[in-house]
Amino acid sequence: GDSVTQTEGLVTLTKGLPVMLNCTYQTTYSPFLFWYVQHLNEAPKLLLKSSTDNKRTEHQGFYATLHKSSSSFHLQKSSAQLSDSALYYCALNNAGAKLTFGGGTRLTVRP
Amino acid sequence: EAGVTQSPRYAVLQEGQAVSFWCDPISGHDTLYWYQQPRDQGPQLLVYFRDEAVIDNSQLPSDRFSAVRPKGTNSTLKIQSAKQGDTATYLCASSPGTISNERLFFGHGTKLSVL
Numbered sequence: 543g544d545s546v547t548q549t550e551g552l553v554t555l556t557k558g559l560p561v562m563l564n565c566t567y568q569t570t571y572s573p574f575l576f577w578y579v580q581h582l583n584e585a586p587k588l589l590l591k592s593s594t595d596n597k598r599t600e601h602q603g604f605y606a607t608l609h610k611s612s613s614s615f616h617l618q619k620s621s622a623q624l625s626d627s628a629l630y631y632c633a634l635n636n637a638g639a640k641l642t643f644g645g646g647t648r649l650t651v652r653p
Numbered sequence: 654e655a656g657v658t659q660s661p662r663y664a665v666l667q668e669g670q671a672v673s674f675w676c677d678p679i680s681g682h683d684t685l686y687w688y689q690q691p692r693d694q695g696p697q698l699l700v701y702f703r704d705e706a707v708i709d710n711s712q713l714p715s716d717r718f719s720a721v722r723p724k725g726t727n728s729t730l731k732i733q734s735a736k737q738g739d740t741a742t743y744l745c746a747s748s749p750g751t752i753s754n755e756r757l758f759f760g761h762g763t764k765l766s767v768l
Contacts (some may be wrong), residue, residue, distance in 0.1 A: 551693070576756070585657070585742070585759040586696070631695050640709060641686075641757060643695035 546644035561619040572609030573636040575615040580629040658761035674730045678747030688744040
């Protein structure tokens with residue numbers, strides 16, 4: 543079956559440093575990949591999505607590139623802000639409506 | 654636009670008690686999902702509906718969990734006899750359709766603690 547792996551459960555950064563959260567996946571089909579963000583006491587909401595190989599997609603300063611050759615969809619940002627502190631989930635959909643989530647990465651940005 | 658509404662926000666039970674969670678999706682969204690999110694884990698799909706029909710409930714523990722969406726709008730998830738392992742946040746989400754690139758709109762969730 544499908545699976546999504548986020549290797550870091552916890553990432554702590556100082557404000558202004560670059561962010562990179564890892565996401566790799568396994569599927570037998572051609573997938574859509576998503577990043578969802580969940581701030582404290584809020585609902586998860588979509589940050590980015592892509593299905594196009596080797597094309598960078600951006601939103602709110604975050605960006606990610608789907609690389610089908612390495613089955614990766616890492617989330618990046620050039621400069622972390624305090625407001626970026628949240629849970630980040632990578633997710634995969636390869637057929638129909640069923641979304642499979644990774645375990646999540648908790649990002650904490652310190653002053 | 655009104656979002657996905659869930660109630661209650663919190664529930665605390667003793668083992669063996671029953672509990673129901675209610676979800677009101679975004680108007681016009683025909684697909685509704687229930688996810689279980691244990692602490693410090695990603696959401697795991699329990700069941701999803703298109704209109705009133707169950708599309709996939711393969712991950713729903715059918716001996717104790719049930720879910721309905723009788724008119725294709727609101728939905729109820731029920732746990733018949735809760736166990737400590739059911740402690741988690743239960744998220745409801747909706748989407749306009751069932752194609753692969755649809756984004757899901759999530760509610761705030763119901764945080765369940767089973768003592």
